[in-house]
Amino acid sequence: MINYELHIIKLIRTCSNCYILVDAASREAAIIDPGCNAEQILEELEQANAKARYIINTHGHWDHIGANLEVAEKTGASILIHRLDQPMLSDANCSLAFLFRGDGKGGEASRLLEDGDSIELGGLNIRVIHTPGHTPGGICLICEDLLFTGDTLFNLSVGRTDLYGGDHETLMSSLTDKLTGLDDELKVLPGHGSASELGYEKTHNPYFPK
Numbered sequence: 001m002i003n004y005e006l007h008i009i010k011l012i013r014t015c016s017n018c019y020i021l022v023d024a025a026s027r028e029a030a031i032i033d034p035g036c037n038a039e040q041i042l043e044e045l046e047q048a049n050a051k052a053r054y055i056i057n058t059h060g061h062w063d064h065i066g067a068n069l070e071v072a073e074k075t076g077a078s079i080l081i082h083r084l085d086q087p088m089l090s091d092a093n094c095s096l097a098f099l100f101r102g103d104g105k106g107g108e109a110s111r112l113l114e115d116g117d118s119i120e121l122g123g124l125n126i127r128v129i130h131t132p133g134h135t136p137g138g139i140c141l142i143c144e145d146l147l148f149t150g151d152t153l154f155n156l157s158v159g160r161t162d163l164y165g166g167d168h169e170t171l172m173s174s175l176t177d178k179l180t181g182l183d184d185e186l187k188v189l190p191g192h193g194s195a196s197e198l199g200y201e202k203t204h205n206p207y208f209p210k
Contacts, residue, residue: 004124004144007044008189011035014063014100016192019148022050023122030054030121031077032141032148033191034067036100041071052077053121058150059138060088060106061163062097064191068107078110080119082130085137086112094164113139131178133171134159140179147186147198153179155188155196158207176209 007020018041019032029050034041045052052075057065060081065088068079081089088095092104113119115130121143129140131152138159141148151159152174161168184199202208 002144004146005048005050006146006189007048009037009041009044011037011040011063013037014066016063017190018067019189020044020048020050020052021121021124021126021143021146022048023124026122027051028053028122030056030119030126031071032056033058033064033150034071035063036066038067038070038074041067042074045075051075054119055079055107056119056126056141057081057085057106058141058148058152058191059135060085060095061135061151062092062095062100062102062104062106064150065089065095065106066097066100066102069105072107079107080111080113081109082128082137082139083112083114084132085135088135088137096163115139129178131171131174133161133167133169133174135163136165138174142182142186145185145187146189147182148189150191153188153201153205154190154192155194156201156205157193158205159191172207172209175207180209 089106097104119126
């Protein structure tokens with residue numbers, strides 16, 4: 001039985017994906033990576049008849065946090081981000097806000113996440129997996145049969161590691177140590193591009209250990 005609703009918003013200006021995960025029973029929602037277009041995100045939330053409880057950032061780059069502040073102010077949702085990426089919420093250079101003509105104001109975190117943390121959303125449980133490499137505090141999120149991978153894992157690719165805090169070897173270790181052992185049936189929902197399945201990525205993605 002599926003206990004959630006998933007709304008996928010393609011943010012054209014930042015070429016990124018924003019996800020709204022809704023607990024079907026309570027109508028509580030988590031907004032994952034609101035990178036821009038707060039109005040579009042809020043409209044989708046209203047159409048879903050859901051109340052935002054959390055804003056969860058998979059990492060601190062501007063194309064994933066740019067609408068944090070406006071969405072938080074208009075919904076009362078709490079901002080959650082990994083401890084190591086917290087500085088990026090207020091540092092325009094680290095968040096690369098200047099590339100998107102952003103002001104660098106990503107809001108203030110209400111909770112700093114760590115590897116293995118659980119986030120309760122109504123009757124849903126969201127598990128935090130620390131997957132550094134793209135950024136020091138990059139995370140993936142597991143809920144039910146969904147795997148939100150941010151910029152750690154894409155369809156047949158991975159996130160770049162030549163930006164602030166990036167490290168290729170660390171990212172490869174995250175794939176090996178944190179994602180390889182997960183269920184093949186998990187649906188991969190990346191920060192950019194199209195969805196995939198983890199089993200497919202393990203077999204076909206050239207960055208996965210063989």
